[in-house]
Amino acid sequence: MQPTDQNLPLIVDSLQVEESQSIESPGEPAQPGFRSASIHFVKEGKEVVAANGANLRIKAIENGVDLYTFKGKLVNCGGYGQCGTCVVEVVDGLENLSPRTEFEARKLKNKPETYRLACQAIVQGAVSVKTKP
Ligand code: FES
Numbered sequence: 001m002q003p004t005d006q007n008l009p010l011i012v013d014s015l016q017v018e019e020s021q022s023i024e025s026p027g028e029p030a031q032p033g034f035r036s037a038s039i040h041f042v043k044e045g046k047e048v049v050a051a052n053g054a055n056l057r058i059k060a061i062e063n064g065v066d067l068y069t070f071k072g073k074l075v076n077c078g079g080y081g082q083c084g085t086c087v088v089e090v091v092d093g094l095e096n097l098s099p100r101t102e103f104e105a106r107k108l109k110n111k112p113e114t115y116r117l118a119c120q121a122i123v124q125g126a127v128s129v130k131t132k133p
Pocket of ligand 1: 087
């Protein structure tokens with residue numbers, strides 16, 4: 001069908017129907033595998049949207065958030081859980097991170113439960129973190 005002035009309203013109506021059927025329509029069940037997570041970096045005032053399952057350290061680096069103190073910049077292990085310099089304090093949404101790893105249990109044994117190594121933390125929902133606590 002060639003668009004003409006007469007059938008243009010029909011075409012516009014069909015486009016509106018397609019828009020209302022998008023995956024973001026309220027009431028439509030969420031599609032598995034497409035969940036997103038958000039990370040709020042409190043000190044930096046940055047809100048980052050990430051895929052569910054994203055690594056906290058990688059998302060920080062990708063978004064220009066500095067995790068490391070001066071010493072950490074010199075000696076960090078590159079994300080292998082060995083140096084303990086990527087520590088963050090989770091101020092909200094601790095339940096939306098993966099459980100502490102063995103590396104974290106060792107490196108953070110004298111720190112509060114809310115402290116995590118960013119390189120070991122997998123984001124699974126909304127979290128707020130403070131860098132360099
Ligand atoms: S970067 Fe070394 S422990 Fe996270």
